[in-house]
Amino acid sequence: MKKILSYKKYRSLNHPTPYIFHIQKDGQHLFYFGAKHSFDPRDSQYKKITAYWNAFIRATRKNNCIVLIEGGNRKILKTKEQAIRNGGEMSYLAYLASKKGVETFSPEPSAKYRYKKLLKKFSRKEIAYYDFALVCYQWNRYKDKPDFEKYVNRFLKADEKSSGWKNFDFSLKNMIRIHRGLFGKKFNENNKLFFHEILDPLGKKSVINKISLFEESEIRDDYIAGEIERLWRKGKHLFIIYGTSHAVRQEAVIRDFVSRQN
Numbered sequence: 001m002k003k004i005l006s007y008k009k010y011r012s013l014n015h016p017t018p019y020i021f022h023i024q025k026d027g028q029h030l031f032y033f034g035a036k037h038s039f040d041p042r043d044s045q046y047k048k049i050t051a052y053w054n055a056f057i058r059a060t061r062k063n064n065c066i067v068l069i070e071g072g073n074r075k076i077l078k079t080k081e082q083a084i085r086n087g088g089e090m091s092y093l094a095y096l097a098s099k100k101g102v103e104t105f106s107p108e109p110s111a112k113y114r115y116k117k118l119l120k121k122f123s124r125k126e127i128a129y130y131d132f133a134l135v136c137y138q139w140n141r142y143k144d145k146p147d148f149e150k151y152v153n154r155f156l157k158a159d160e161k162s163s164g165w166k167n168f169d170f171s172l173k174n175m176i177r178i179h180r181g182l183f184g185k186k187f188n189e190n191n192k193l194f195f196h197e198i199l200d201p202l203g204k205k206s207v208i209n210k211i212s213l214f215e216e217s218e219i220r221d222d223y224i225a226g227e228i229e230r231l232w233r234k235g236k237h238l239f240i241i242y243g244t245s246h247a248v249r250q251e252a253v254i255r256d257f258v259s260r261q262n
Contacts, residue, residue: 018049035244037089107231224250225250
């Protein structure tokens, strides 16, 4: 039985981006689009996503289909441009699926499962700041950045609710305080390189790198691949859109369970 490719091995590979693969067995289809995260409607990747989606619809005729989307369920927006600017390629796929009446699902670990795993190794302060840093990095990827405080506060409130932590301060002010404690310097929300470096799973800058590696190696990809297998065994046609690294790291596991199915 194959295992998820380690992040260290993944980083040693040369692969195209986006990373795309298609599996077919006994008339059942799995289309996987490993995307470069982009909020720019003019990005050439969106033509490739559209073409791949159209190929999926032709192959399956919309029968018994489901779309798997990274990072939680997405609000359906009215136009392609709105979808991409609001939520990148994930919201764009939700938009395309809604046009065809195809169900969408985000096969992510539950917040309860995730926090339970993380708290075995890291403190609440470290986990809260890690999640905050992910949002800061995402905000920096926008071509036209929305208001920073409004943007991050929406996620901080969601984290406060989903964590279930009592007596923990999820305010922006406290995140900045934790930042100073971890890094000993002033917080700069516009420092995209800084957030990229501290979130690198193989980086050595701080405990935040360790959390990133633990989440990618021990929590998310194994769980996601398990959900993909569960839906495949139900006979579903799957269109999956995740970041490139997930597609590359999960591919061998997916091909393995498909080949072993009777």
